[in-house]
Amino acid sequence: MADLNTYRVFFIKEKTEVTVKEGTTVLEAERIAGLSPDAPCGGAGKCGKCMVKINGAVEKACQTKITADTEVETLEKESEHRILVKGTERAVTFSPELEILDIEIPPCTVGENSSDWTRLCEAINSRRKKDIIFQPKLEILPAISRLIKEKNGKARAIVSGNQILDLKEQDGRPVLxxxxxxxxxxxxxxxxxxxxxxxxxxxxxxxxxxxxxxxxxxxxxxxxxxxxxxxxxxxxxxxxxxxxxxxxxxxxxxxxxxxxxxxxxxxxxxxxxxxxxxxxxxxxxxxxxxxxxxxxxxxxxxxxxxxxxxxxLPVIAGFVGADTVACLLAVNLEEEKKMTLMIDIGTNGEIVLGNEKRRIACSTAAGPAFEGAKIACGMRGADGAIEHAHLVDGKLECKVIGGGRPAGICGSGLIDIIACLLDAGVIDESGKLLENPRVVQIDENTKKAYLLADPLESGDGKPVYLSQKDIREVQLAKGAIAAGIALLAEQMGITLEEVEQVYIAGAFGNYMDPAGACRIGMLPGVLKDRIIPVGNAAGEGAKLALLNKEELKRAERLARHTEFLELAALPEFQDQFVDELEFPEI
CATH class of the missing domain: 3.30.420.480 (Domain of unknown function (DUF4445))
Structure with missing residues (x-):
């Protein structure tokens, strides 16, 4: 014990030690040690993802308090996560807000009363063929006289709008x-x-x-x-x-x-x-x-x-953010003539319906299930995750990321498994698991589940399964998305058949099988052949805002002129949501 009421916590694998106050949880100690633990439930003790080993016993880090000097063995976390960075690219003219200008600052002649800053601004304005009043920047002033003396006034100005970001020599250093x-x-x-x-x-x-x-x-x-x-x-x-x-x-x-x-x-x-x-x-x-x-x-x-x-970048509403604006920028919805549905399914689900004339956006609480949270064997897209499934002669066959044995289920696999079990008659339209040789009781807490892999078949010696509760979580998520789509169409005054194309953004949408999404009723079946994955459109939009100053202005227009529909405020939302909870019949 270092001091009264403080204790040493040593993390064995990381070879890191911290001193914490008595009563600090192991999860908090991990944060203090800079270990970035995984705690999807925020430390509420519900998800079971923050497990550690102390004195040979597996404990929840968020619920275990430090009452003595402790050695902690962190358990293996998901590794090599498959994070999508590529999106559908849209070519734009390279004309950024950030400008790199090679200029020549004239010296102040005898009898002249022009300040160094004034002559710098005049040199930049002459080069840009504009008359901008730049905000003075004291840090740059010493560089002006030095460059005039040492480089005959030849300088490189890095400019953005009415800001001079830097003044330096005309060297070979990059600007990034x-x-x-x-x-x-x-x-x-x-x-x-x-x-x-x-x-x-x-x-x-x-x-x-x-x-x-x-x-x-x-x-x-x-x-x-x-x-x-x-x-x-x-x-x-x-x-x-x-x-x-x-x-x-x-x-x-x-x-x-x-x-x-x-x-x-x-x-x-x-x-x-x-x-x-x-x-x-x-x-x-x-x-x-x-x-x-x-x-x-x-x-x-x-x-x-x-x-x-x-x-x-700007945001549209409380739960429709700058990432949605970036997606709209990437698919250029401001100039799109076709009636377009754009969905970004992440931990939150943002949906936009419209075209060049009108756009309406809404947000649904959709994502935790599809990100692996709140699912008993849920995990993110990493080695060991079931990413796809299909029926072969009535038998469920699963594809695992990395090709090894399954350790859990990621979002795209979750949709496929449920779609297959619906087709196989193992799950009915209400979401209930029916009698089947592989529908078993896992433990006293999980009374009914579809066993995907027993401990001998799995990658970590633990059973991999889809529980009845998991199915309910998916129904809540897909019901919210489907209700949002239906009500946006109603607000737009169109039928779903009139939607001409569907852009699915984000990693989940990129790996998701559209047929499976339609089979479980997350997306309308009539749109199955109109679905286009656009990858990380938010990342592409973030790049476009830097590459072209007009795209940055376009982002402002898109945010300002996209209407927001608050689903919870609609009297019909609850009824629509309840209707969408059931799975469609074949």
Whole structure:
């Protein structure tokens, strides 16, 4: 014992030791040690994903309190997660807000009374053929006289709007930009050349905020109780690490990055910026700020150039965020003539219906089940996850990521399994598991489940199964999405048959089998042949905002002119939702 009422906690595998106060949970100790534990339920003791081993016994880290010096063995976590970074690309003219200008600053002649700053601004305006009043930047002033003396005034100005970000020599150093899609579960990043727009590297990681809860409501509530600092700091540190990874891959320096764009749902957006999201968890569930933002990035400690800028795309509503705006940008819905349905199914489900004339958006609480949370054997897309399933001569056959034995079920596999069991008559339209040799009682808590792999058949010696409760979770998720689609069509004044194309964004949509999604009733069956996966459209939109200043303006228009439909406020929503809970008949 180090001091009275404090104890040492040693993490065996990581060879890391921290000192904590008595009563601290093991989960909190893991956070203090910087281990980024997985806790989808936010430490409520419900998900069983934060298991550790103490003195040979397996315990829930979130429920086990430190009362003595303790050695903790963290259990194997999902590795090599399959995080989607690629999306359907849309070619745009490279014309960024960030400009690289080679200029010549004339010296001040005898008898002249022109300041160094004035002559710098005149040189830039002459090069741009514009008359902009630049905001003075004291840090740049010493460089002006030095470049006039040492380089005859030849200089390179890095400019964005009415901001001069840097003034330096005309050297061979690159000028870079970076774009990030901050998802509730994963984060994807892209490094771009500021001179050509070329993509130099991509990187991704799990969102480290998952240790505070799997969904946005858990994280918002945590921030209301404890403040935003922990959640804001951990996501900013993750972006800093990803920037380092991107630059290492491209053999570049983070200090050459001058502009960073970020998109995410409204809660992720607010938490990254350090805004308490209290307005998101209380009626009428509105954002604290919705317009696009551009300000100095230095306060976010991303490790880029000290003069760099952060660009945060606008949001549409409390639960339709900048990631949806980025998706709309990527598929260019502002100029789309066809009636289009766009769905981004992540931990939250955002849906937009419309075209160039009119667009309506809504949000549904859809994602935790499809991200593996609240599912007994649920896991994210990693080695060992069942990703697809199909019937062969009436027998269920599963495809596992990595090709080995199954250890759990990811979202795309969850849909396929239920679709197959519906076709096989093992699940009825109400969602009830029927009598079958593989429908068994797993333990006293799981009374009825479909056994996919027994302990000898699985990859970790534990049974892999689909429980009755799991099926109910999927019904809730798919029912919310289906109800949202139906009510958007009604609000638009069209039938579902009139929807001409369906864009599915995000990793889940990319790997999901459209036939399975239609079979379980998540998507209308009439649209099965009109579904187009567009990958990480949010990431593509985040890049477009950097590559072309008109696309950045387009993002503002899309956010401002996309109507928001609050489903919970519609009297007919509950009836529609209940109707959509059942599975369709064959």
């Amino acid at each position: 930009m970076a774009a990030f899609d901050i998802g509730t579960t994963t984060v994807a990043g892209y490094l771009l050349d500021g001179k050509t727009g070329e993509q130099l590297a991509t990187a991704s990681a799990l969102n480290t905020q998952t240790e505070y809860g799997a969904d946005v409501i858990m994280r918002a509530n945590y921030s209301l109780e404890h403040g935003t600092e922990e959640l804001s700091t951990c996501i900013r540190e993750l972006l800093r690490k990803l920037i380092g990874t991107l630059c290492e891959a491209a053999k570049k320096s983070p200090e050459d990055i001058y502009q960073v764009s970020v998109v995410g749902n409204t809660c992720m957006h607010h938490l990254f910026l350090g805004i308490v999201p209290d307005s998101l968890v209380h009626a009428p569930y509105n954002p604290a700020i919705s317009q696009g933002l551009m300000f100095p990035a230095e306060k976010f400690h991303l490790g880029i150039h000290p003069g760099g800028q952060l660009v945060a």
